[in-house]
């Protein structure tokens with residue numbers, strides 16, 4: 001009968017070892033028994049960038065990258081995008097189950113009534129230059145927000161954790177919008193508790209002299225769908241940052257700030273901004289083939305918004321976003337860069353270079369076009385990603401804190417530097 005174990009022969013010593021296989025995985029620490037002698041530290045695995053290492057067991061988000069499947073707590077992303085709202089999806093991520101009417105009403109109420117931020121935070125924003133990137137402001141403001149809630153340090157208080165989670169989800173839209181208003185030199189617009197989460201965000205972003213801001217329902221819904229699509233994506237760079245930093249038992253505001261910093265990078269949440277820059281740089285449909293040629297020549301140019309570490313098929317979020325783009329353009333008029341994007345996608349999808357490497361459009365390829373049509377400046381794109389992703393980060397943080405397998409994250413290294421040598425006085429160097 002087949003056994004769920006792996007037999008390893010160490011050809012250095014001729015010894016045989018049997019290690020258990022659980023969920024298609026062996027424990028890296030089981031390899032430590034494999035030694036050449038008693039002084040040997042034991043075998044390690046070398047896996048820079050976590051290409052083949054599971055760092056946790058998780059019940060939150062499932063991805064099958066080859067089939068293009070994404071599910072939150074078992075629910076397909078397509079169904080959530082069609083039928084759910086961002087706040088309901090955030091509840092699902094955080095609690096494991098969809099809420100009933102009472103639970104949803106309570107959660108929506110709690111989030112709505114926590115959207116105000118301490119007025120002192122406006123002083124913090126004033127310290128930034130007028131042209132400071134809103135993502136830098138978001139990272140700093142979230143970290144600063146934690147200092148207003150001293151009890152957030154007590155991460156073993158379950159109820160307290162819940163309170164901080166509600167606060168962070170609620171205040172993200174206010175922090176993000178205030179960062180924008182500071183950038184454009186407009187007075188801050190305060191939350192309006194009559195509005196939905198997405199509607200309220202649009203209100204704080206774009207309200208001017210009207211006494212009551214009324215969001216366009218199609219744009220409000222489109223933004224909500226984009227929030228659903230970005231809410232979680234299992235163990236990516238920023239989630240890993242959230243878990244790694246959170247594993248030191250720091251308060252969740254500091255861990256979210258670290259995760260947001262990871263998201264800021266152009267290879268992660270900064271990619272949608274890069275897509276627009278790339279499309280603008282290409283300039284016209286007729287210049288697409290020349291650009292593709294440059295990408296293929298490997299001259300350090302990448303087709304931004306293409307490729308994914310996990311999806312080796314069309315990113316299911318990109319498919320939904322493409323649909324949302326058309327719905328938004330019906331209200332805003334078409335983004336002139338759309339034709340360019342479609343042509344780029346058309347050529348790339350039939351080009352051997354991209355086909356062979358399984359490079360397909362990812363979530364960022366079309367989201368920037370939508371944001372731009374909705375009048376969000378490019379600098380705000382990663383902020384729009386961070387707003388909903390906090391519900392994913394916080395779900396992962398909660399899960400990590402409850403996981404008895406988890407400890408402070410602390411990778412190993414293979415030391416390749418010089419070994420012991422004596423200090424040389426500066427005159428003799």
Ligand code: ACO
Pocket residue numbers: 266267268269271295301302303304305306307308309310357359362363364
């Ligand atoms: N354009 C051109 N070639 C690419 C691209 C791209 N966008 N992405 C990967 N490749 C090529 C690489 O050059 C490499 O080719 P080689 O085998 O000839 O060397 C091969 O495809 C594999 O690429 P890796 O870099 O090893 O793939 P990895 O899994 O490390 O990278 C990543 C994934 C970072 C997303 C990458 O595809 C990329 O840089 N894409 C553009 C940036 C982007 O859109 N990021 C957003 C990702 S989604 C998100 O974070 C929300």
